[in-house]
Amino acid sequence: MSNKIITPVEEFAHLLPQEYKDLVAKGPFFESKGVEDLGTFKEIIEEHPHCAGCGVALGVRLASAALPAPEDTLIIGTPGCSFFGLAQTAVNYATSAFGNQNAVASGLKRMLQVRYPDRHKDVVVLVGDGGIADIGLDLTLHSWFRREKITTIMVDNEVYGNTGGQESGMSSQGKILNMAPTGKKFPKVPVFEIAKISGCVYAVRVTVASPRKVGQAVRNAIILAREVGPTYVQIYTPCPTNLKFPPDQTIKVARDAEKDYYAYEEFITPEAEEYLKKSR
Ligand SMILES: Cc1ncc(C[n+]2csc(CCOP(=O)(O)OP(=O)(O)O)c2C)c(N)n1
Ligand code: SF4
């Protein structure tokens, strides 16, 4: 995309809302902005209808701030809470039927490669744990097996938040939820471990309690997906409403998990490591 597309023509500039003008003048387009710059630029997502203290909203905000080229990014969503904020993000966005996101992203990435052979167009799947670990698991895995050059980001709140609290494959064993009253009977689906052996060249497990690490992971993942292969970032984004903790405790819940079963972990292939070094 050229910045001519977003710059208002002089004659009509006065008709545009201030929000839009701010986005053009102070937004992250055509500039190198990241999570560490938050508070100094107009973000592509600034308002959302998520519950107070929503970890998913924070995960989506951090991932959005970390996009290396928002002007050349297409985000693919699917039903789930992440969808609330994403639908209002000032970046190209398409939704898919629940679980189909990686198939839709694969097709669109291929189409963009044909249409823009000389330009990187970043295709990023940004969806919930149910969308990836349950109904979308087969299509996610096959996109990795086929080495599709897309980034998959899971905002893992360990529950179906959007539909009122059913257990997800990513819910912890024993977790009691609104619609799992006797507790979940099996452990978390090991999507992070599966990513490492299914074709991903880079995979990171991280929580919203470490914003800079989230930003670095998302950025690396997107840059590597341009030429090296599929990448995966799994972000723990706890949901106060369904996991039933006070909304001002989200970061504490994530930090506690980081010290326990959600420790930071990075996987990278030698080829990806080499590519990242060259691109710095
Ligand atoms: C094919 C299909 N099945 C079921 C649904 C209903 N549905 C919408 S969102 C959702 C759960 C989403 O859970 P998750 O992916 O974990 O996202 P969260 O809301 O927790 O962020 C379900 C079951 C749907 N929209 N389409
Ligand atoms: S239900 Fe949970 S994940 Fe969904 S918007 Fe509310 S806090 Fe966020």
Ligand SMILES: [Mg+2]
């Ligand atoms: Mg969920």
